[in-house]
Amino acid sequence: MAKTANSVLVDMTRCIGCRGCQIACKAWNERSARKTVMYGNFTNPTDLNSDCFTNVRFVENGNGKTPVWSFVKNQCLHCQDPSCASVCPVAAFRKSDEGPVTYDYERCIGCRYCMLACPFEVPKYEWEKLLPAVQKCTFCAERIQDGLLPSCIKTCPTKTMFFGKREDVVAEAKRRIASAPGKYVNHVYGIEEAGGTSWLYISSVPFGELGFNMDVPKVQLPGLTWSYISSIPAVIGVVLVAGVGSWVVTRRNEVKEKEGGKEDRP
Amino acid sequence: MKTNNTGNDIRMWTPATAAMVLVMLAGLGVMVYRLISGLGASTHLNDNFPWGIWLAVDVLGGVAMAAGGFIIASMVYLFNMKKYKPITRPAILTAFIGYLLAIVAIIMDIGQPHRIWHPAVMWQIRSVMWVVAIHVMLYTTTLALEFSPMLFERLGWHGAVKTVQKIMVPVVLFGALLSVLHQSSLGAVFLIVPGKLSPFWYNSKLPFLFLVSAVMMGLSMVSLETILSARIFRHPVDMGIFTGLARALAGVALFYFVLKMYFLVTGPGVAAVFSGSMEANMYLIEMALSVILPLALLLGTKMKESLSGLLFIDVLVIAGVLINRLNVGIFGLYRHNATNGQTYFPSWMEFAVTFALIALAFFIFKMAARHLPLLSSETASEH
Numbered sequence: 001m002a003k004t005a006n007s008v009l010v011d012m013t014r015c016i017g018c019r020g021c022q023i024a025c026k027a028w029n030e031r032s033a034r035k036t037v038m039y040g041n042f043t044n045p046t047d048l049n050s051d052c053f054t055n056v057r058f059v060e061n062g063n064g065k066t067p068v069w070s071f072v073k074n075q076c077l078h079c080q081d082p083s084c085a086s087v088c089p090v091a092a093f094r095k096s097d098e099g100p101v102t103y104d105y106e107r108c109i110g111c112r113y114c115m116l117a118c119p120f121e122v123p124k125y126e127w128e129k130l131l132p133a134v135q136k137c138t139f140c141a142e143r144i145q146d147g148l149l150p151s152c153i154k155t156c157p158t159k160t161m162f163f164g165k166r167e168d169v170v171a172e173a174k175r176r177i178a179s180a181p182g183k184y185v186n187h188v189y190g191i192e193e194a195g196g197t198s199w200l201y202i203s204s205v206p207f208g209e210l211g212f213n214m215d216v217p218k219v220q221l222p223g224l225t226w227s228y229i230s231s232i233p234a235v236i237g238v239v240l241v242a243g244v245g246s247w248v249v250t251r252r253n254e255v256k257e258k259e260g261g262k263e264d265r266p
Numbered sequence: 267m268k269t270n271n272t273g274n275d276i277r278m279w280t281p282a283t284a285a286m287v288l289v290m291l292a293g294l295g296v297m298v299y300r301l302i303s304g305l306g307a308s309t310h311l312n313d314n315f316p317w318g319i320w321l322a323v324d325v326l327g328g329v330a331m332a333a334g335g336f337i338i339a340s341m342v343y344l345f346n347m348k349k350y351k352p353i354t355r356p357a358i359l360t361a362f363i364g365y366l367l368a369i370v371a372i373i374m375d376i377g378q379p380h381r382i383w384h385p386a387v388m389w390q391i392r393s394v395m396w397v398v399a400i401h402v403m404l405y406t407t408t409l410a411l412e413f414s415p416m417l418f419e420r421l422g423w424h425g426a427v428k429t430v431q432k433i434m435v436p437v438v439l440f441g442a443l444l445s446v447l448h449q450s451s452l453g454a455v456f457l458i459v460p461g462k463l464s465p466f467w468y469n470s471k472l473p474f475l476f477l478v479s480a481v482m483m484g485l486s487m488v489s490l491e492t493i494l495s496a497r498i499f500r501h502p503v504d505m506g507i508f509t510g511l512a513r514a515l516a517g518v519a520l521f522y523f524v525l526k527m528y529f530l531v532t533g534p535g536v537a538a539v540f541s542g543s544m545e546a547n548m549y550l551i552e553m554a555l556s557v558i559l560p561l562a563l564l565l566g567t568k569m570k571e572s573l574s575g576l577l578f579i580d581v582l583v584i585a586g587v588l589i590n591r592l593n594v595g596i597f598g599l600y601r602h603n604a605t606n607g608q609t610y611f612p613s614w615m616e617f618a619v620t621f622a623l624i625a626l627a628f629f630i631f632k633m634a635a636r637h638l639p640l641l642s643s644e645t646a647s648e649h
Contacts, residue, residue, distance in 0.1 A: 047313070047606055050313075086393060087393050087458055088390060089384075089385045089390055089398075090385055090388040090390060090396070091388055091390040091393075107384060107388055108381070109378050109382060109385070110376040110378040110381075111375075111377075112376075112377070113455070116459060116462075117458045119461060119462075121313075121314070125305075125316065127304070127305055129304060129306070131304075131378055132305065132306075216461055217461060221458050221460075222392060222458070224457045225392070225393075225394050225457045225458050227457075228394065228450075228457055228473055229394060229397060235447060236443060236447070239442060239446055240439070243344050243439040243442055244439065247344045247345075250344075250345055251346065253346075
């Protein structure tokens with residue numbers, strides 16, 4: 001599944017920070033606008049929220065006299081083995097064969113374990129609503145099913161995003177890094193992070209300086225909880241054997257005591 | 267016979283009870299407000315802090331407090347330790363109350379309270395939360411069954427009492443199984459956040475640590491409530507029960523201390539404890555209250571020989587394990603969650619609900635002591 005699933009390469013050297021993707025995303029997903037405030041940076045809004053599935057982070061790396069701007073498109077990375085899908089008690093989150101990690105509001109009980117578990121802090125909650133939904137980038141799953149590009153990719157004027165099957169996207173990322181020596185950092189973010197993501201990044205600035213989470217484990221996180229869950233049958237066996245065993249033994253001792261005339265109860 | 271078993275001589279209205287009722291009424295009002303206005307209006311939870319004190323204190327803490335139920339029931343019914351028979355009913359009632367309150371807290375905390383039954387039909391065996399949900403449902407049912415003889419006796423349904431007593435051993439075994447799994451599963455919930463939870467608390471054996479600390483908390487709760495009810499309801503209890511519980515507590519606490527030290531040395535290292543960071547200080551407070559002080563008092567002083575001394579030790583352990591749940595659920599995650607500037611401090615409404623649930627626990631216990639054959643040492647079906 002993983003190899004044929006859709007994937008995206010974000011080549012951050014191509015992004016000009018126009019934020020057309022933010023607008024296209026909001027329009028296609030019919031998310032309402034929120035009032036924001038000027039706080040000394042051009043990133044707006046500062047974080048993803050339940051009405052904002054993607055934003056462009058403006059990062060200034062001024063080493064010396066001229067500031068160097070980097071623009072980081074930020075959205076759900078659509079992990080290949082997503083934590084959100086594994087932790088959801090009612091399977092509201094699922095990884096589809098086409099690549100998108102989808103959410104089914106009708107199943108959701110609102111426990112928000114997905115928000116805790118996501119290594120990239122992507123799922124956001126409609127706190128202000130009485131019956132809130134979890135919201136995040138959908139990878140435009142319906143558009144992909146209809147053979148269309150996701151709306152952010154469709155609208156991007158500089159072709160910052162390269163859309164394709166994952167193995168082609170990985171190959172393209174490596175080809176770009178190899179074909180322009182010195183231009184890129186030799187790292188494709190998302191090949192190993194969280195055990196592999198559908199959205200991959202290449203950059204000319206080290207990822208750590210761009211606010212990327214460099215502490216994300218390089219393993220598929222659901223394995224951590226599965227190692228516990230898969231041990232449950234063994235625990236059941238041990239507790240049952242120990243419980244029944246001690247009951248049988250202590251019962252037998254009691255019967256013996258009674259037979260031996262040591263019984264002291266009326 | 268049986269009517270003598272109930273505590274009809276317990277006074278209904280005391281200043282403490284009146285205070286409890288007031289706290290409960292205030293909490294009830296807040297709960298109604300939360301159900302008609304939503305989480306955003308009633309809590310300070312936000313996108314960076316999706317879980318707050320309703321989860322860390324009411325659910326994680328409440329369930330840990332309930333561990334006494336399966337421990338005492340197993341000791342009496344599976345290990346045949348008859349000495350503890352007189353405290354079986356209070357222990358089971360405490361567990362039942364603990365789970366009922368955790369369920370109320372969950373109803374308050376989840377965004378879609380009316381869908382609380384979804385995990386029962388929408389299975390997802392890869393999810394620890396699903397495992398937790400199934401355990402809550404099954405174990406609460408089991409506890410209701412373990413509790414039912416008290417009610418049946420009061421109602422005079424002797425046939426029903428006998429029927430339940432007949433199946434009690436398998437029911438207790440099933441309950442013990444569910445408890446062991448549920449206590450450890452609550453720790454397993456946090457296995458998926460290695461990069462977020464501070465290394466003071468994150469390690470691959472978190473489920474086992476939750477189980478062992480819940481046993482400590484359970485033993486302390488049973489000891490505490492037996493001492494308190496013996497005093498308040500003037501109900502005589504054999505001192506041997508308390509010293510037995512204290513000995514068990516000392517053993518489990520010693521084991522827990524060794525475990526915690528092992529994970530400290532192999533994890534963040536001993537030096538990290540004295541770094542002065544918020545996590546280090548919370549870890550120190552937790553360790554001092556939950557194991558170091560209780561162990562020192564239990565092993566090195568004569569405190570375990572007096573009820574007041576034991577009461578003090580029980581309070582230390584309960585507070586310490588509660589702080590452990592707060593550390594895992596909130597403080598250990600705080601630094602990571604606050605990286606982009608958002609913070610979390612519970613709203614007054616979150617506090618009001620938490621206090622109301624604690625008051626409700628005491629109130630139900632008192633009402634049960636007054637109206638049910640709770641503190642009786644013999645049951646109607648025994649010969």
